[in-house]
Amino acid sequence: MQNQKKMSHLSALSLAAFLTIAAMPSHADAPYTVTNDGKALDSNSYQGYTVFRQWCARCHGTFGQGSPKAPNLAESLATLSHQEYTKTVTSGQVSPARKVTKSGRMPAWKRNGTVMKNADNIYSYLKARADGAIGTVSPQLGQ
Numbered sequence: 368m369q370n371q372k373k374m375s376h377l378s379a380l381s382l383a384a385f386l387t388i389a390a391m392p393s394h395a396d397a398p399y400t401v402t403n404d405g406k407a408l409d410s411n412s413y414q415g416y417t418v419f420r421q422w423c424a425r426c427h428g429t430f431g432q433g434s435p436k437a438p439n440l441a442e443s444l445a446t447l448s449h450q451e452y453t454k455t456v457t458s459g460q461v462s463p464a465r466k467v468t469k470s471g472r473m474p475a476w477k478r479n480g481t482v483m484k485n486a487d488n489i490y491s492y493l494k495a496r497a498d499g500a501i502g503t504v505s506p507q508l509g510q
């Protein structure tokens with residue numbers, strides 16, 4: 368009798384723990400790791416940031432925050448799937464509404480080996496921005 372009571376108490380506890388974890392706004396499947404109070408990135412995401420700076424920032428802003436030339440990718444990546452992201456980066460994008468503007472267009476990067484090799488790393492960086500895990504700060508290389 369004593370034992371049985373203990374058991375049900377335990378399972379109630381683990382159920383509560385499970386529910387707490389399930390309800391947390393967790394980014395358990397996040398492709399990045401942010402440390403040092405939101406200032407440092409894992410090496411893949413950090414690499415993504417450096418390639419982003421080199422090839423993407425001139426239109427999308429230093430931290431992907433957007434510019435008059437191109438949209439805020441911290442916002443885009445909140446809804447864009449990884450697959451849609453990869454398709455846009457590979458083949459470019461001209462939305463009908465933008466076709467006749469002078470704001471520039473999203474180039475196709477399929478012939479740029481550096482960008483294509485790092486497309487997933489750039490995605491990881493932008494996802495960290497979209498999730499608010501890192502802000503508009505120059506990241507450090509963590510771990």
Ligand code: HEC
Nearest residue numbers: 422423426436437443452455460461462465471472473482
């Ligand atoms: C010459 C300017 C320019 C450069 C450089 C550039 N982009 Fe873009 N990008 C754009 C424009 C303009 C759009 C909006 C296109 C549209 O919707 O017509 C865009 C759209 C996107 C989108 C889709 C956003 C959405 O909400 O649909 C992604 C993702 C993206 N760019 C990623 C990148 C990445 C990654 C790089 C660097 C490898 C990059 N861009 C470099 C101009 C640029």
